[in-house]
Amino acid sequence: MRDVSSKKHTLRTARAQATLRVSPSTIPLIREGRIDKGDVLESSKVAAIWAAKNTAGILPYCHPIPVEHVRADFELGEDSIQVTVEVKSIYKTGVEMEALTAASVAALNAYDMLKPIDEALRIESVELIEKTGGKSSFLRPKTESYRAGIVVASDRAATGQYEDLSGPAAEERLLEFNIRTQSYTVVQDEVEAIRQSVVSMSDAEKLDIILIIGGTGVAPRDVTPEAVSPLLQVELPGIAEAIRSYGAERNPYAILSRSLAGIRGKSLIVCLPGSPHAVRESLLAVFPAALHVLDLLQEASPEGASALHG
Secondary structure (H helix, E strand, C coil), rough: CCCCCCCCEEEEEEEEEEECCCCCCCCHHHHHCCCCCHHHHHHHHHHHHHHHHHHHCCCCCCCCCCCEEEEEEEEEEEEEEEEEEEEEEECCCCCCCHHHHHHHHHHHHHHHCCCCCCCCEEEEEEEEEEECCCHHHCCCCCCCCEEHHHEEEEEHCCCCCCCCCCHHHHHHHHCCCEEEEEEEEECCCCCCHHHHHHHHHHHHHCCEEEEEECCCCCCCCCCHHHHHHHHCCEEEEHHHHHHHHHCCCHHHHHHHCCCCCEECCCCCEEECCCCCCHHHHHHHHHCCHHHHHHHHHHCHHHHHHHHHHH
């Protein structure tokens, strides 16, 4: 199966529809409850619910998911039964297959109950009508990429004791969202050095997003929050909360992170943990929601940006 362990839980919905063609004479029998096997529509509704909850047991590449809502509606035409199924879940992957399977099984159940009296039965179509949720629902194509700055705060990387791998990890992840790194620097864990780099990237270079990597822990030299916090005109605590929450599901030490985020001028500033793996994970937690902040800041005039800060 596809690895979805890095994905976030979001509300997923899907609607699917199946159409069963029947003889016109069969429709009154269904309406009047004169089918020997029982109530076709109620039985098919139960079949749809069962199928949605058991899709992973039928289709080997489907993930078992917590199905939190199933609704099956039926419409009788002159010579047709149309079933529409809606499925909802808050999970890492979509519910399209659950909806399609439920609609299919509802049609098959109706077929089974009607075949003794109707030789003209035909399942005409099974199709996905709508789906929502997941990263694709929040991504918007942009013709022009945003510009990023990266500040790596690390005594050892700054003094050449080891190669910086976290900055390149951030660059690679940002490219997935059409964000290109324009400015990149490695500094020691010193408050003034970090501040100077951030102010230069925000005020002089006017970059759209600035990542400060490292120094967010509880060691004596971890001073990134102290360096960055006074520079922020408005804090965005939800971003930092998302980073810690996402990380804690994968590593219990993530709760020790003092990551923070906010806005300075028209720049989004985000402080991230220092390891390459934590950088990749944290940016998955932040995006694509952070793109909405970048859109707002880019569209706002200087006066409008000030209003956003209020």
